[in-house]
Amino acid sequence: MTFSPELEAKLEKLMNSYPPGRKKSALIPMLMFTQDEVGSITPELVEEVARRIGIPTVQVDEVVTYYSMLHRKPMGKHHVQVCTNISCLLWDGDELYEHACKKLGIGHKEVTADGEFSLEEVECMGACSWAPAIQVNYDFHHHVTKEKLDEIIDSLKKLR
């Protein structure tokens, strides 16, 4: 399996970022970077990553099934993640999540028919000071209200 030249360069840099004998540390970032390009963690990707790092595929599977940000099915172009953990919950993060469900017409880990949006109810993402928080792909949005959520989604829709 080969990736785009940009990604290959990134992966090469990654593989050389750890001390000797610690290549396994590259596993999670490598999975995340390649997922972004491939769209999801496919069985072929698991094998490729295992080969590059030099570990059995079962050890890649362990990580893929453990972390919720690694998806075995493709998510939407804009992956909306709403936190409902304690700090966000106290600021009505659960209602925000319900609102997102209605707005997008999908539920947890579902994708809209056009493939543009997907939704995920996530645990704490370390933005407690700015609760309630959401994350769209790698971008954070703080102190999100229902209105602000609508604005974010509508502006993303206009991007197409």
Next chain:
Amino acid sequence: MADLVNLTINGRAIQAPAGTLVIDAAKKAGIEIPAFCYYEGYSLQAACRMCLVEVEKMPKLQAACTLPVGEGMVVRTESAPVVKTRKSMLEFLLANHPLDCPVCDKGGECELQDMSFRYGVGESRFTEMKHHVDEKQWSPVVFYDGPRCILCYRCVRVCNEGMGVGALGIINRGEQSLITPNAEDHLDCDECGMCIDICPVGALTSGTYRYRTRPWEMKHVGSICAFCSDGCKTTLGVRGHEIIRGNNRDRSGINGEFLCMKGRYAFDFIEHPARLTSPLMKVNGKFEEVSWSKALEAAAKKFAEVKSRGGKFGIAGSTKTTNEENFYLQKFAREGLGTNNIDHHRSGDVVALVDALDGRADALAAMADVYTMTASLVIGSDLAQEHPLIAFQLRANNRHHHGNTYAVTKGPVREDKYAAASVRCEEGKELEAVEGLREQLSKEKELLVVFGDAIKGEAVGKLVAFGDSLGIPVKYICLVDYSNSRGAMDMGLLPDLGPGYVPVDNPGMTLPEMMAARDLDVLWVVGANPLARHELGSSGAFVVAQEMFLTETAKRADIVLPASAAYEKSGTVTNVTGECQKLHAAGRTMGTKPDLEILGLIAKGMGLNLGIWSSSNVFEEIRKSVRGYNIPLPIIATGQAAQTNPLSGRVRVTPRPDLIQSAGNTLFTSGSLGRYSKKLTSVLEHPGQLYRP
């Protein structure tokens, strides 16, 4: 010696070397700290939280399995918070556990049962439905029952670190976590079953044993594995006269916690339907079942007749029969029949090594050296396939002591993963490849050289000369194939050497010479199958075979005498590193006799006086007369391994490298015998990629 640290556990002042874990320091002082996931010799996990203890000045309870001792540390293992936490931890561990102890294989020898009994609370606050997954079969011998699993990761670690295979993993998280095999729904691995032994609960169970009996209904007999020459102890579970399982839970042998598929499951050849249970005699070209007395009388009569007219005998001994049987057989040949025409299938040139070492007794390695020596050189053997215990101990050496391994082999081997250097070379070019490693090897403090049948004849002398030239202490292991290959040579199943490698006058015929001879009158084969490799040149030869199965050789025989298996015998065997260990009869097959008894009865029928044919009597004779076998009886009697050492000066023999050929067995083959283990063959019928590296 590391600095000693002073600490207090439960009010007792204790000293332990710096770096010791609290759980080990406590154990040494006789204080038990319960734990599931902690397993000596493997990486730390701290997953089960059973070993939480109270440490003064530390805000929370600490896991004793990952906490090193500290100066002035005050530890409490039985205080109220600790006891309460342990009860809660067990309650958590049992939250999804099905508590199907009445039908579980592990019931009666289960660590979870023991812990619940000793530390448990006796009730549960959980009212939720238990999370269930169905039982799965992963291989002919490994079954997984997910709900019983307590996620201690022991199986995952032993497979990764101990075996170097990494066939197991844990997928998902939290209460959804499951152990998973490497090939989607099945295992592609060594099938060693170490994961089953090490499992503290009944989550991983054995295909040969599951749901067949209860641990307390069996007698547990420790004996030595009947297959390769490594000499692992296997504990056979016996109900009545039937062997139900083999395992290594007791870990008292030279193999520590290791046991491979052969020792664990392949005992099933004993009850193979093709097993011979009655003597056979050929009448008009067809076998007829006859009584023991008739068959023995016929053999004795034939032997006496051929002996009296000065006819030619050829005797092929076994690499799987006991030292006592081998010793008695050569005595029978030399004293009883007056011939040196005795040999066996040789798989390694031990004779050349004994000769080359010229009496240097400290240059023969013991199995323990594989684990402790700082550097090892492996020549011409795929150890993970052919000698799994040596491979296991080398990995453990690397893991625990950072021992350096050098591999000089034809193809890739498992040692490559951690080897200091791996060299690929063609057959016959091994010594040149070793020479190429001279600079690296001479920088080592000491060296263990393990060589297979690639080095034989004069090459052994050259290898020893190379070792001498390094200027460091060097020890050697000459690899041989089967459980008593080494013993067969030590006991003098050789045409030119008697017991203890003492040259005989008038050397006899070698095995190929016997087979090729056109004038052989009697071919007597004890536990071997030479006709699988050779044609019998003498068409008129009278063939007597002592065998368990109708092998190629037995089929050609005129008299077939059904022999007992190694698991049905008493006696001793000597492993590849010269360690002598005692067999204990576990099972019994009606109609068969141990080879020693058969030899004794034929001798009696011929009117020969070769001594009493009980294994203890013959062993006494071996101890008194065979060089290097004057070993302490208490060591043998208590089931330990006694080091033999046959070295005493040069052995004056002509090198015969042409006679030496290893069978190159894999993990799932073992010469003729392996064909009769359904468990071994069932794995071969479903091959995976890991079977060859």
